[in-house]
Amino acid sequence: MKLLCCVECNQVFNLSFDYKECAGKHGGGQYVDRVNAKVWGDLTKIFVLGFANSSFISAMRNQLEHGDQAAEFYYAGSMTPKGREFTAFVIPEAAASIERVRDRFDPVDPLHLLHQ
Numbered sequence: 606m607k608l609l610c611c612v613e614c615n616q617v618f619n620l621s622f623d624y625k626e627c628a629g630k631h632g633g634g635q636y637v638d639r640v641n642a643k644v645w646g647d648l649t650k651i652f653v654l655g656f657a658n659s660s661f662i663s664a665m666r667n668q669l670e671h672g673d674q675a676a677e678f679y680y681a682g683s684m685t686p687k688g689r690e691f692t693a694f695v696i697p698e699a700a701a702s703i704e705r706v707r708d709r710f711d712p713v714d715p716l717h718l719l720h721q
């Protein structure tokens with residue numbers, strides 16, 4: 606799963622076949638096929654994040670099967686259950702699965718993409 610993060614807007618959202626931009630229009634993007642995405646924006650403001658899918662699914666399954674963990678985590682002044690961790694990462698600029706461009710591009714029609 607790929608997400609776009611704008612540090613100016615403090616916003617994170619999933620990339621999908623439907624083109625999306627951050628609220629401040631600093632960057633945006635979309636999937637261009639089932640694996641690859643195209644993203645525009647300043648490399649110092651717009652980051653593409655990835656969830657390691659197997660790790661993410663495992664964390665959700667553990668939560669569903671076992672419920673909350675014991676309240677052994679100190680946060681905001683009290684003990685609380687710690688959330689289940691999973692692996693996420695900043696996708697590197699050189700990643701083959703992301704085409705990075707500086708300037709805004711015209712969205713590609715998702716219906717066209719789905720029929721590739």
Ligand SMILES: [Zn+2]
Nearest residue numbers: 611614627631
């Ligand atoms: Zn923004």
